[in-house]
Amino acid sequence: MRRRTLLAVPALVLGARAQAQSPVRLAWIEPGIASSGVPRLGSMRKGLADNGLIEGRDYVLEAFAADGDYQRFPSIVQKAMETHPAVLLVTTILSVRAAQQTTKTIPIVFVGTNDPVGAGLIDSLARPGGNTTGVATMSDQAAPKLVDMMHRALPTVRRVAVLINPGNPTNRPIFDSIRLSARTLGIEAEAIEVTAPASIDAALGPASAPQPDAVIAVLDAMLVMVGDRIAQICLERRIPVLGAGREQTEAGGLLSYGPSLDSLIRRSAYFVKRILAGALPRDLPAEQPTKFELTINLKTARAIGATIPQSVLVEADDLIE
DSSP: OHHHHHHHHHHHHHHHHHHHOOOEEEEEEESSOGGGGHHHHHHHHHHHHHTTOOBTTTEEEEEEEOTTOGGGHHHHHHHHHTTOOSEEEEOSHHHHHHHHHHOSSSOEEEEEESOTTTTTSSSOSSOOOTTEEEEEOOHHHHHHHHHHHHHHHOTTOOEEEEEEOTTSTTHHHHHHHHHHHHHHTTOEEEEEEOOSGGGHHHHHOOTTSOOOSEEEEOSOHHHHHTHHHHHHHHHHTTOOEEESSHHHHHTTOSEEEEOOHHHHHHHHHHHHHHHHTTOOGGGSOOBOOSOOEEEEEHHHHHHHTOOOOHHHHTTOSEEEO
């Protein structure tokens, strides 16, 4: 009976579209403040267009924001379900879990989530199982490389503060990976917890306190949301900020290494297309990034007085002037 229920969802969606030619509803579960989700929603719309899906004709995309409070995901998902979505689009582990606990039939697509297998969201990349699939970040595997790039670009760094969101189950393991990699290079890493967007200033502490040589922002949707504020504070203190994606360097950080969230979100639209065409999430292998980008913000380097070695600059995929 469960198998019939799962099969019925895409069929009903397609049947409704064929008969009434009305757009289906897609629900975007946004961890940040609604207005901060605009760039990511734009990426999704571009991805859907890349796959031949036109807003207004084929779908209506509605966002539901948690305002940085991950504890709100269950209620946010419930609110989204009231719109009768054909697909739930989610970005964080806790939002995926909230969606999975709410429905076993509506397809769930994660659009850039850390370690979905390790987090227990899917059975495996090749065979996700259940009603969930999507695109992972591999940020946990990229963390040691980010530390190595930091050491090569900033060889005098001896103490680094690592910003993590304790509400994200993958952030602590990623920090542990960073700490171990840093230790082999003679660098001390300290985890700094950021529990909400409004707490970033308190987490970084006053300028009069002893400062780290560098700050690393672990990949997390809430930390991406406050990337501008992280960069602003550290720029004022002439502290280099490093991130797991180019979003941090675009916000004013110095260096980033990791997948492009924009690319991951756009790629996840492929799963939406396949599901609306009748495919089951469990039959669609989850994907990982095919490229990791090294991005360096030269404007920030000049502002904080950092000189990036030429050997690192030549490896950059993008230099922000």
